[in-house]
Amino acid sequence: MALDDxxxxxxxxxxxxxxxxxxxxxxxxxxxxxFGADLTAPGMLVAKILRSPHAHARIRAIDTxxxxxxxxxxxxxxxxxxxxxxxxxxxxxxxNCMAHDKALYDGHAVAAVAAISExxxxxxxxxxxxxYEVLPHVTDVDEAMKPGAPVVxxxxxxxxxxxxxxxNVTNYCEFGHGDVEAGFAKADHVIERSFRTEATHQGYIxxxxxxxxxxxxxxxxxxxxxxxxxxxxxxxxxxxxxxxxQLRVTPxxxxxxxxxxxxxxxxxxxLMLAKKSGRPVKIVMSxxxxxxATGPTCSSSMDIRIGMTRDGRITAxxxxxxxxxxxxxxxxxxxxxxxxxxxxDLDAVRTEGWNAMTNRPKxxxxxxxxxxxxxxxxxxxxxxxxxxxxxxxxDVRMKNAAxxxxxxxxxxxxxxxxxxxxLSKAKAHxxxxxxxxxxxxxxxxxxxxxxxxxxxxxxxNVNMDGTVSVTEGNPDIGGSRASIGMMAAEELGVTFDKxxxxxxxxASLGYNEVTDGSRxxxxxxxxxxxxxxxxxxxxxxxxxxxWGIDAEAVVWxxxxxxxxxxxxxxxxxxxxxxxAAVSSQxxxxxxxxxEVNADGAGVSFGVHLVDVEVDPxxxxxxxxxxxxxxxxxxxxxPSYVEGQMQGGAVQGIGxxxxxxxxxxxxxRLQNAGFLDYRVPVASDLPMIDTVIxxxxxxxxxxxxxxxxxxxxxxxxxxxxxxxxRAAGVRxxxxxxxxxxxxxxxxxxxxxxxxx
Amino acid sequence: MVKVAIWGSLRSFTxxxxxxxxxAATTREMLDKLAEAYPGLRPQFERGVSVAVDGLVxxxxxxxxxxxxxxxxxxxxxxGG
Numbered sequence: 001m002a003l004d005d006x007x008x009x010x011x012x013x014x015x016x017x018x019x020x021x022x023x024x025x026x027x028x029x030x031x032x033x034x035f036g037a038d039l040t041a042p043g044m045l046v047a048k049i050l051r052s053p054h055a056h057a058r059i060r061a062i063d064t065x066x067x068x069x070x071x072x073x074x075x076x077x078x079x080x081x082x083x084x085x086x087x088x089x090x091x092x093x094x095x096n097c098m099a100h101d102k103a104l105y106d107g108h109a110v111a112a113v114a115a116i117s118e119x120x121x122x123x124x125x126x127x128x129x130x131x132y133e134v135l136p137h138v139t140d141v142d143e144a145m146k147p148g149a150p151v152v153x154x155x156x157x158x159x160x161x162x163x164x165x166x167x168n169v170t171n172y173c174e175f176g177h178g179d180v181e182a183g184f185a186k187a188d189h190v191i192e193r194s195f196r197t198e199a200t201h202q203g204y205i206x207x208x209x210x211x212x213x214x215x216x217x218x219x220x221x222x223x224x225x226x227x228x229x230x231x232x233x234x235x236x237x238x239x240x241x242x243x244x245x246q247l248r249v250t251p252x253x254x255x256x257x258x259x260x261x262x263x264x265x266x267x268x269x270x271l272m273l274a275k276k277s278g279r280p281v282k283i284v285m286s287x288x289x290x291x292x293a294t295g296p297t298c299s300s301s302m303d304i305r306i307g308m309t310r311d312g313r314i315t316a317x318x319x320x321x322x323x324x325x326x327x328x329x330x331x332x333x334x335x336x337x338x339x340x341x342x343x344x345d346l347d348a349v350r351t352e353g354w355n356a357m358t359n360r361p362k363x364x365x366x367x368x369x370x371x372x373x374x375x376x377x378x379x380x381x382x383x384x385x386x387x388x389x390x391x392x393x394x395d396v397r398m399k400n401a402a403x404x405x406x407x408x409x410x411x412x413x414x415x416x417x418x419x420x421x422x423l424s425k426a427k428a429h430x431x432x433x434x435x436x437x438x439x440x441x442x443x444x445x446x447x448x449x450x451x452x453x454x455x456x457x458x459x460x461n462v463n464m465d466g467t468v469s470v471t472e473g474n475p476d477i478g479g480s481r482a483s484i485g486m487m488a489a490e491e492l493g494v495t496f497d498k499x500x501x502x503x504x505x506x507a508s509l510g511y512n513e514v515t516d517g518s519r520x521x522x523x524x525x526x527x528x529x530x531x532x533x534x535x536x537x538x539x540x541x542x543x544x545x546x547w548g549i550d551a552e553a554v555v556w557x558x559x560x561x562x563x564x565x566x567x568x569x570x571x572x573x574x575x576x577x578x579x580a581a582v583s584s585q586x587x588x589x590x591x592x593x594x595e596v597n598a599d600g601a602g603v604s605f606g607v608h609l610v611d612v613e614v615d616p617x618x619x620x621x622x623x624x625x626x627x628x629x630x631x632x633x634x635x636x637x638p639s640y641v642e643g644q645m646q647g648g649a650v651q652g653i654g655x656x657x658x659x660x661x662x663x664x665x666x667x668r669l670q671n672a673g674f675l676d677y678r679v680p681v682a683s684d685l686p687m688i689d690t691v692i693x694x695x696x697x698x699x700x701x702x703x704x705x706x707x708x709x710x711x712x713x714x715x716x717x718x719x720x721x722x723x724x725r726a727a728g729v730r731x732x733x734x735x736x737x738x739x740x741x742x743x744x745x746x747x748x749x750x751x752x753x754x755x
Numbered sequence: 756m757v758k759v760a761i762w763g764s765l766r767s768f769t770x771x772x773x774x775x776x777x778x779a780a781t782t783r784e785m786l787d788k789l790a791e792a793y794p795g796l797r798p799q800f801e802r803g804v805s806v807a808v809d810g811l812v813x814x815x816x817x818x819x820x821x822x823x824x825x826x827x828x829x830x831x832x833x834x835g836g
Contacts, residue, residue, distance in 0.1 A: 158798065158799075158802070159795070159798055159799075160764040160765070160767070160799075172764055173762065173763070173764045173831065174762065174763030174764040175762050175763055176763060177773070202836075258836055259835070259836020260836075262834070262836070331831060331832075331834075334831040334833075335831075335833055335834075338830070338831075350763070352763075352764075365834055365835060365836035366836050367836040368835070368836060369834065369835065369836050410762070410828070410830060411760040411762065411807070411828035411829075411830070412807045412810055412812070412826070412828050412830070413809075413810055413826055414810060415809075415810045449835075450812065450833060450835075451835075452812070452814070452833065452835050453814075454814060516834065516835040516836055517833075517834070517835025517836075518835060519835065597814070597815065597816055599811050599812065599813050599814075599816065599819075600811050601812070699811065709835060709836060
C-alpha cells in the first residue's frame, strides 16, 4: 500500500485512541511551566499603559514631558511613535493597540511608559496629560445602526451595505436558497421572535503578557503568550516597519486562549518601548485591562422566523442578525449567518447579517465566532414550535437534520457528517428518559462549526537513540502536543513515550497559521503523519542499502523495515531504533517534513442535553445534569476530546446564565473584574458527561475532525430551552440572570392573570 | 465551464444571478475570470474569499482543480477561535 493512501483501509490503531499521561502535566502541576509573565531578561524594564477613561473622545494633545523626566522612566510612547501600516487590517490592529486621533472605547490605550519598576511606571502614567474632547458615544448595536447615531469611525462601510443605516454599519451579508415566503405559507404555524445576547469574554486565566528585546542592529526578540507566534511576527513586523526575519517570536506556555489570543494588544507597544529605551521591556496586563481592552465576542440582536407543519417539518427559516464587534469593522456576523440553520435540511432559508461599530473594545475571536448567537436564536424558535405542536424536540430535529447531500444555507453540499448519529445517541441516552421534577426543565440544542485547516509546517527528526522529535509551530492550547506525538508514534510504529513534541519559535520552522478554527489536531496531525511517512521512506531506503536490495522492495510494518516479500530477500526486520543507530554510517541524519495549506477539515456537529431547575423565589438557575454528544471523526486522545467538549459546554453555560459586559450610561464598563464578571466555577456545575461519536472525516488519514469549537455552540439554546420549560415562559435574552428570569416569570403571571 | 454559486449579498454585482458560469480550470483562474466579468465583486475578492469545491473549503489556494461538474461555492474568508 502506498504510504500516502492509507485512508481507504480500515485501520487498527495502537496508539491513537489511548489515553497516555499528558506531556505538559508535570511542568504545570509543579509550577515549572513558563507562562508569558514568567519570562525575565537582564536589565529588563516594566511597562504600564495609560488608558482612556472615556468611551469616545477626540485626543487633542498628549503631553508626556513630565513623565519622561520622572525618576526611573526610560521611554514613553504614544501613537506618534508609530507609522501607518499599508494594510488596513494591520492598521486597525495598531490603532487598537495605541489610539491615534480618537479614543474609541473605555480602556483604549493612549500612551505607555517603560521604567525600572512597576511603581515608577505607574507613577509616571499619572504625569501624562491627555487633552480629550469628549464625544457622544454608542454601545448598543441597535442604537449604533440608526441614522444619526454617533459615528465611531467614518468611511468604513463596504459596498454591500444598503441605504438607511448609520455609517457605523460596516458589513452586510445574505445567504440562503428557495422561496422563504412560499415556505412560510406551507407551515401550519410560524413563530417569529427577537433575541439578544451580550458580549462575553473568553475568560482565559492567563492575562496577556510579553517581553520584548530590541538590539542595536535592528534585530528583535519577542516572548509572549499567544495562539500564534507567526501571526504575532507578521503583525508586529509590519507595525514596526521591519523585515519578518529580523523579529523572532517565541511562544510561552499558554493559560487559555479560546480565540482571544489570535491577535496582538501589547506586543507592538513593548517592542516600540524596547526600541526607544534600548532595554528589554515586559508588559503584563491586569485582569481589568484584559476585560476593558482585549476582545470579547460580539453582542447581538436578532429576529428569527421559522415555519413548521404540525408533524414537525420545517418549511422555511429566516434570520436577521445584527452584531456589534466594537470600534472596528468585523466579519463575525457572516459566520453567524452561515451557521444559523446549518443543522437543518431546508428547501427555503434566508439569513441576513449586519455588523455595526460601537464604542466598545475591538472584538476578538471566541470559539466558533458568530455561531453560538445565531444558533441560539434558531434553536430557541425550533424548541418553541415543538412545544406548540407537542412534539418531541429530538424527533423534530431528526426529521429535519442535515445529512450527506444536504445543501447548507451557505451553499455547500455536506458530505459525511455526524449530526443524525449525535441526535440518535442523545435520544437513546438514559439522560433523555430520566424523570424531571416540578420546577425543572430539559433543553436540547444542535450545534455546528465549519472547522479549518490552513498553512502548516512540521519537521520530524529520528534521533540516533531511536527516539523521535517532532517540531511544530502551533501553541498547545488543548492538548495538541499529546495528539501530535501520538499520531507520529502511530505512523512510525513506536510507543508514545519515544516521541517528544515541541512548539518552536518563528525562526525554527516555516509559517503556521494560528491555533484556531479547531485546526491543529486536524492540520498539524495531517502534516505530522506525512512527515512521518517521509521519514519512513528514508528508513526503508537505508535498510535497502544495508541489505543490498532495491528500496522499492522494502516496506514499513509494525515499526520496522521489512523485505516486501520472499522474492525481495530473507532479512530480519530492522526496527526504527536499529536503523537510527547507524544513520550516520548509512547517509546521515534521518528526518521527514511536510508543508501544506491543509484542506478537508470537515464540518463538525454536536448535540447538547441539559436539565436545569429554576428557583421561582430568586430566579436562580441550577444546572442539574448535562450531556454532550459530538462527532470527533477519530478521537486521538479521548481525554482531551472530552475536555474540549466539557470546556465548551461550561463556557456556553456561563454565556447563557451569568456572563455579560455591562456598560453604564457613560459608556464605561461597569464590571471589569472576575468578581462582577461571573464565569462559572466548578461548584456551580455538575460533572459534564460526554459521548464521543466517531464518523471518520474523509479529509484526514486517520479520520480526525477538529473538536475545539463546536462544543460552545449548543449550550446557549440548550440552557435557554431548559430554563424556558422550567420557568414556563420563553426567555429571549442572554444572560438569563436571576433578575431577568424573575422579570419574565412576573410578566407571564401578570399576563395570565389579565386573561 | 464551471458553475459558481454566489452568496446573496454579492448578487447585486452579478446581475442578480445566484449562479454564474465561467471557463476556468483552477480556483485562481475562476476568481480572475469572475472579477473580469463582474468588476463589482473585486472589492470583496480583495478583502478575501474562501472557495468550497465539492464540499471542501479552500482558503487562498490558487491551484485547486475545478471540473465542469464540480460544486463551486464562494464563501467569505472565515476565522476561527
